[in-house]
Amino acid sequence: MxxxxxxxxxxxxxxxxxxxxxxxxxxxxxxxxxxxxxxxxxxxxxxxxxxxxxxxxxxxxxxxxxxxxxxxxxxxxxxxxIDRDEARKVIVERLQRLLVQTYESYLRADQRACLAALENLYSKYAVTAEDIEKRRDAAGAKLKGFLGELGYV
Incomplete structure (x- = not known):
């Protein structure tokens, strides 16, 4: 228009x-x-x-x-x-459904936030035992080389 x-x-x-x-x-x-x-x-x-x-x-x-x-x-x-008691029952059921839906939506949002935080931590700090052993062996070899240069080995 x-x-x-x-x-x-x-x-x-x-x-x-x-x-x-x-x-x-x-x-x-x-x-x-x-x-x-x-x-x-x-x-x-x-x-x-x-x-x-x-x-x-x-x-x-x-x-x-x-x-x-x-x-x-x-x-x-x-x-x-509908009489008064039935109306009250229907209203309470409807409000309960609404409350549960709202609660579940908040819960899902918090779960997603926690999962994202855990995934972030995993991507930052995920190291296998094999990687740790390789680094330890490399550091040990380097230390042995330094000690050999100084004449301690």
Whole structure:
């Protein structure tokens, strides 16, 4: 849908273009009237699309009002059918489901955060025993080399 100002501008431009088209038909020296006709057709198509969308929006709003009214009627009918204890039971069950869903969503979020933290720690500090032994052996060999240079071995 187009804004109201743009619709007004398009209507004014359409009126102007149609006037120029009529003048061009009478006086060929003003230009080719077919150019003005193409412009008018383009503007009319924009306005027609706008009108169609506007009508559709009105229909949707009307349908929404009808649906809301029907919902209100159904709620009123349900209130008449259900007694106070049943209503309390239904409300408590619904609130319990909502509470459990909320709790589970928080729990899942915390689980994901913990898992991400553990994965981060694992990626930083994951070392196999074989790697530790290799480093130990390399450091031992290096130390033995230093001690040999100093004459202790």
């Amino acid at each position: 187009l804004p109201g100002d743009e619709v007004k501008e398009l209507k004014a431009k359409l009126k102007q273009v149609k006037g120029e088209m009529k003048l061009a038909k009478r006086d060929p020296g003003l230009g080719d009237w077919r150019v003005f006709e193409k412009q008018a057709t383009a503007i009319e198509s924009k306005l027609a699309r706008h009108k169609a969308l506007e009508d559709e929006a009105k229909q949707i709003k009307a349908d929404l009002r009808v649906t809301e009214k029907k919902q209100e009627e159904l709620v009123a009918a349900a209130r008449e059918k």
